[in-house]
Amino acid sequence: MIDEEMVNALNKQLNAELYSGYLYLSMATYFESIDLPGFASWNKDHAHEEFTHAMKFYDYLVSRGEQVILGEIEAPPTEWEGALAVYDHILKHEQLVTGLINKLVDLAISKKDHATNNFLQWFISEQVEEEETANGILQKVKLAGEDSRALLFLDNEMGSATE
Ligand code: OFO
Numbered sequence: 001m002i003d004e005e006m007v008n009a010l011n012k013q014l015n016a017e018l019y020s021g022y023l024y025l026s027m028a029t030y031f032e033s034i035d036l037p038g039f040a041s042w043n044k045d046h047a048h049e050e051f052t053h054a055m056k057f058y059d060y061l062v063s064r065g066e067q068v069i070l071g072e073i074e075a076p077p078t079e080w081e082g083a084l085a086v087y088d089h090i091l092k093h094e095q096l097v098t099g100l101i102n103k104l105v106d107l108a109i110s111k112k113d114h115a116t117n118n119f120l121q122w123f124i125s126e127q128v129e130e131e132e133t134a135n136g137i138l139q140k141v142k143l144a145g146e147d148s149r150a151l152l153f154l155d156n157e158m159g160s161a162t163e
Helices: 002-035 036-062 083-110 112-145 147-160
Strands: none
Touching: 002 036, 002 083, 036 083, 036 112, 036 147, 083 112, 112 147
16 A cells, blocks of 8 residues: 555546657657658657656566556647757756656655655666767767768667667
């Protein structure tokens, strides 16, 4: 049995992970619309990863005999001003998610909920990776700058990374 406040916070994070999936999927459709299929594929792939994050919260709540509550998912933006704006958004979004996970850990500690704290540690490591990946791609997109050939090369690389 988990403390009620903790259950609500975990359900909220499940929703936030679904939103992340929705956001990456929206970014994928944006890249499809500007003919960068490699970036689209990477974002589609990442959307899938976010849904697996959401399912970790789902499975954890079920395993502890708690109720999963599926709330409304906010609609993500649909337009950006190019790949640089997308990856800038991704990095900021992942930093925000890191903050959410940290707050969940703080709550678990304050409730002396060691099992939930232990469950959340996977996400602590995952967020380090999420920020590193986002920042790595952002730096490459920055380097490509206005050079469309460099961007096409990068698009190709992003596509092969998800094959
Ligand atoms: Fe679920 O890690 Fe990204 O947002």
